[in-house]
Amino acid sequence: xxxxxxLTGLVLFFASVCAAQRLPELAVPExxxxxxxxxxxxxxxxxxxxxxxxxxxxxxxxxLNAAEIDFHVATITSGxxxxxxxxxxxxxxxxxxxxxxxxxxxxxxTIEIRYTGILNDELRxxxxxxxxxxxxxxxxxxxxxxxxxxxxxxxEPAYKATFDVTVIADQGMTVISNTKVASDTRxxxxxxxxxxxATTPKMSSYLVAMVVGNFEYVEGSADGIPIRxxxxxGKKGLGAFALDAAENIMRYYNQYFGIKYPxxxxxxxxxxxxxxxxxxxxxxxxxxxxxxxxxxxxAGLNLKKYVASVVAHEMAHQWFGDLVTMQWWDDIWLNEGxxxxxxxxxLEAWKPEWNQELExxxxxxxxxxxxxxxxxxxxxxRAETPEEIxxxxxxxxxxxxxxxxxxxxxxxxxxxxxxxxxxxxxxxAYGNATSSDFWNAQAQVSKKPVDKIMPMFVEQPGxxxxxxxxxxxxxxxxxxxxxxxxxxxxxxxxAGSAEVWQIPxxxxxxxxxxxxxxxxxxxxxxxxxxxxxxxxxxANAGAKGFYRSSYETDAVRALARDxxxxxxxxxxxxxxxxxxxxxxxxxxxxxDYLAVAQGLQADRTSEVLEELVGQLDYLGDYVxxxxxxxSYDLWVRQLLAPAAKSVGxxxxxxxxxxxxxxxxxxxxxxGYTARDPKVEAVAGKLTDQAMQDPSSVDRELFSExxxxxxxxxxxxxxxxxxxxxxxxxxxxxxxxYRQALSLFSDPKLVARTxxxxxxxxxxxxxxLLVIARVMRNPAGAKIAWDFxxxxxxxxxxxxxxxxxxxxxxxxxxxxxxxxxxxxxxxxGTHHAPGSERTLKQSLESVNSCVDLKTEQLNQ
Numbered sequence: 031x032x033x034x035x036x037l038t039g040l041v042l043f044f045a046s047v048c049a050a051q052r053l054p055e056l057a058v059p060e061x062x063x064x065x066x067x068x069x070x071x072x073x074x075x076x077x078x079x080x081x082x083x084x085x086x087x088x089x090x091x092x093x094l095n096a097a098e099i100d101f102h103v104a105t106i107t108s109g110x111x112x113x114x115x116x117x118x119x120x121x122x123x124x125x126x127x128x129x130x131x132x133x134x135x136x137x138x139x140t141i142e143i144r145y146t147g148i149l150n151d152e153l154r155x156x157x158x159x160x161x162x163x164x165x166x167x168x169x170x171x172x173x174x175x176x177x178x179x180x181x182x183x184x185x186e187p188a189y190k191a192t193f194d195v196t197v198i199a200d201q202g203m204t205v206i207s208n209t210k211v212a213s214d215t216r217x218x219x220x221x222x223x224x225x226x227x228a229t230t231p232k233m234s235s236y237l238v239a240m241v242v243g244n245f246e247y248v249e250g251s252a253d254g255i256p257i258r259x260x261x262x263x264g265k266k267g268l269g270a271f272a273l274d275a276a277e278n279i280m281r282y283y284n285q286y287f288g289i290k291y292p293x294x295x296x297x298x299x300x301x302x303x304x305x306x307x308x309x310x311x312x313x314x315x316x317x318x319x320x321x322x323x324x325x326x327x328x329a330g331l332n333l334k335k336y337v338a339s340v341v342a343h344e345m346a347h348q349w350f351g352d353l354v355t356m357q358w359w360d361d362i363w364l365n366e367g368x369x370x371x372x373x374x375x376x377l378e379a380w381k382p383e384w385n386q387e388l389e390x391x392x393x394x395x396x397x398x399x400x401x402x403x404x405x406x407x408x409x410x411x412r413a414e415t416p417e418e419i420x421x422x423x424x425x426x427x428x429x430x431x432x433x434x435x436x437x438x439x440x441x442x443x444x445x446x447x448x449x450x451x452x453x454x455x456x457x458x459a460y461g462n463a464t465s466s467d468f469w470n471a472q473a474q475v476s477k478k479p480v481d482k483i484m485p486m487f488v489e490q491p492g493x494x495x496x497x498x499x500x501x502x503x504x505x506x507x508x509x510x511x512x513x514x515x516x517x518x519x520x521x522x523x524x525a526g527s528a529e530v531w532q533i534p535x536x537x538x539x540x541x542x543x544x545x546x547x548x549x550x551x552x553x554x555x556x557x558x559x560x561x562x563x564x565x566x567x568x569a570n571a572g573a574k575g576f577y578r579s580s581y582e583t584d585a586v587r588a589l590a591r592d593x594x595x596x597x598x599x600x601x602x603x604x605x606x607x608x609x610x611x612x613x614x615x616x617x618x619x620x621x622d623y624l625a626v627a628q629g630l631q632a633d634r635t636s637e638v639l640e641e642l643v644g645q646l647d648y649l650g651d652y653v654x655x656x657x658x659x660x661s662y663d664l665w666v667r668q669l670l671a672p673a674a675k676s677v678g679x680x681x682x683x684x685x686x687x688x689x690x691x692x693x694x695x696x697x698x699x700x701g702y703t704a705r706d707p708k709v710e711a712v713a714g715k716l717t718d719q720a721m722q723d724p725s726s727v728d729r730e731l732f733s734e735x736x737x738x739x740x741x742x743x744x745x746x747x748x749x750x751x752x753x754x755x756x757x758x759x760x761x762x763x764x765x766x767y768r769q770a771l772s773l774f775s776d777p778k779l780v781a782r783t784x785x786x787x788x789x790x791x792x793x794x795x796x797x798l799l800v801i802a803r804v805m806r807n808p809a810g811a812k813i814a815w816d817f818x819x820x821x822x823x824x825x826x827x828x829x830x831x832x833x834x835x836x837x838x839x840x841x842x843x844x845x846x847x848x849x850x851x852x853x854x855x856x857x858g859t860h861h862a863p864g865s866e867r868t869l870k871q872s873l874e875s876v877n878s879c880v881d882l883k884t885e886q887l888n889q
Contacts, residue, residue, distance in 0.1 A: 057092050070166045085135065090130055090134065097124040155178075166243065172238060180238075187357065194226075207314055208238065238311070253290070253291070255294070258296075259300070287452060293348065299314070300321075320764070324761070356462065363427045363431040367430070394433040395641070402492075409489070410488050421868060436576075437534060439574075465485075465489075487576065492516070492527075495579070496535060509560060517615070532552045535551045623645075690730055693730075698737065729766070736751070740771075745776075788828070798825070801814060801817075801836075843875075854869075
């Protein structure tokens with residue numbers, strides 16, 4: 031499943047709230063025959079199910095998962111005899127126990143059930159949605175434990191089976207499922223048609239999918255695999271870019287993996303009402319519209335990257351997750367982290383100019399930030415309760431895993447690592463796997479201690495910090511390396527910790543030094559001898575390592591002077607991130623960070639500037655006080671004005687796409703962070719121009735210009751933004767204008783946005799995103815927090831049963847001790863399901879911000 035990462039905002043969605051009670055090991059399914067007949071008038075469906083099972087031990091009962099299912103009749107047939115079963119429901123455990131009078135012997139048996147279920151409006155299970163024109167459709171979202179809302183089942187990932195799906199739908203409605211259509215016939219009765227689908231390969235219940243409604247498609251193919259992109263009527267043209275991406279990605283994956291795409295066809299479906307970013311149902315991937323559909327001629331580069339990345343992520347799941355599935359949710363990283371790591375590779379091959387390596391590094395830095403908290407968790411984490419499963423969909427399971435895999439790949443070599451991946455896939459195809467299955471396969475193929483390295487990063491929480499201290503003697507250098515766990519909490523960091531990792535580390539020096547030297551750091555303290563001397567040694571050559579580095583001030587200043595010429599863009603981004611992390615815990619003075627920023631003044635790499643601007647934003651929003659505001663703004667203007675002058679505010683014919691992104695970052699930095707009146711005026715002009723003629727301004731630049739304009743905007747601009755939002759024709763336009771509503775500073779306009787967010791005009795899945803963005807807007811944070819507490823009864827049920835965690839996560843952006851205490855008190859009495867760890871992390875983040883602000887004020 032793809033998390034919601036919408037360009038400038040991040041929200042995690044991972045369903046569901048049903049009980050994770052394990053089923054007793056009495057029987058295992060082999061095949062399901064399922065017939066569904068959705069009724070859009072009644073918002074329910076009838077179901078007819080036959081499960082062929084293998085009974086493991088003599089028993090008089092079989093236990094299935096079931097939720098919100100009304101059983102009409104249940105029969106168990108075994109040994110040639112059929113018995114009507116008594117059904118006992120356990121609502122809390124979400125199980126149905128089928129009991130018969132005569133014990134069922136071991137061997138094959140069949141379970142037949144007729145039942146009725148609900149087409150709910152909670153965006154989970156089998157649910158009702160509406161497209162932008164109000165037409166109803168039915169769709170499924172089963173991960174993690176919501177297949178049981180559509181059919182009684184063995185709803186655990188290890189219970190793989192084949193599925194024969196049939197859907198009875200209204201004439202004219204499109205029906206899509208995991209496999210190709212085997213037959214489509216009229217009836218039963220008038221106005222209906224019955225669609226039978228081919229038998230699926232063995233797969234887990236959470237990967238079954240159905241979509242029923244009014245849809246159109248564009249189609250293509252790759253390596254003989256038909257690919258379709260579906261959208262609601264009138265939007266199919268917006269699927270052309272995703273189709274092109276999918277064709278290129280399919281060809282790459284078929285070449286990379288030792289197993290070609292095994293599912294016969296691939297459908298990608300954009301849904302107006304959808305909780306997650308996307309869902310990797312086998313052969314039938316579902317998406318939120320903004321993750322799939324775009325206007326290729328108008329869309330900004332960031333959106334194209336996002337859509338391609340989501341498509342690549344979900345397609346990677348067809349191997350990592352669908353073909354080979356984790357045994358249980360505690361190993362969700364085997365699905366999500368692998369898909370996150372893999373998704374970059376086809377994009378690098380297809381669009382090398384996108385600098386995917388640098389996009390990956392943003393993700394690595396986000397993961398290291400999350401792993402710097404006390405309340406992080408290991409990649410492999412116990413998950414039994416609903417809350418524990420929900421909270422595993424985070425930067426650790428996705429981003430940290432991908433970063434660790436990239437580090438391991440660099441250590442082993444790409445081809446050796448690839449061979450290990452394919453050995454793992456072949457060994458467990460159509461089955462299940464655990465953490466040790468993967469690293470044992472890599473160790474066997476590579477003959478290197480992967481089974482020693484990986485457990486330390488997978489089973490141990492936290493990110494290592496490697497401190498570097500170099501001493502030169504003649505034409506050689508001794509570099510002393512010390513490792514410890516990095517905590518954002520200064521007290522814990524200074525106290526030290528017992529953790530030790532086996533870290534593949536690579537050092538490089540200036541041009542006067544010798545070659546890079548790579549070694550496995552296995553001890554708390556370890557020394558490396560290098561030929562050649564250098565005023566600095568950079569401890570993460572290639573920026574592939576999942577660890578932070580810390581340097582002495584002289585080395586930092588020397589690195590700052592040489593960074594532009596001696597370090598790659600990825601290394602420059604890592605340097606910024608590492609020095610910033612050291613400043614956060616007072617390991618290095620803030621002057622070191624400012625020196626690095628100054629040293630990168632001539633950098634014209636969009637991703638490097640994005641990293642820098644994010645840190646400057648944080649300083650400006652939370653650390654700089656009123657007395658220093660004017661001098662800070664002036665410093666930022668002087669730092670970035672030369673770049674803005676050389677890039678300009680108007681695109682040049684034939685310029686590279688990354689120049690457009692660079693221009694947008696400069697607009698944000700100078701117009702929002704530095705509050706430059708001249709740039710604010712340009713932003714206002716560009717906003718007016720784009721509202722009159724959307725094609726006249728690049729979308730990324732317009733998005734940032736609108737952000738700047740909104741932060742100082744009046745009611746007239748607000749009304750114009752709202753009108754454009756209501757008239758938007760593409761998901762991108764909707765996103766840009768909806769985001770802008772949350773960026774106004776006028777308290778009256780902030781209040782209007784919050785009221786709008788919980789109105790019927792906003793889809794449930796988007797309401798919490800709007801509120802969360804207002805909470806992250808320093809000008810609206812306090813107003814939004816008061817609003818949340820006053821309207822909690824309405825907010826906690828938005829976005830599905832797990833959506834309230836979005837609000838809990840947004841409190842992490844506060845930087846005020848009083849608001850921190852209010853958050854702690856409020857959520858102490860108002861439980862948000864699946865958010866226990868998120869609350870602790872948010873409070874910890876607030877504490878860190880308050881501490882940094884206090885520390886800097888006292889210097």
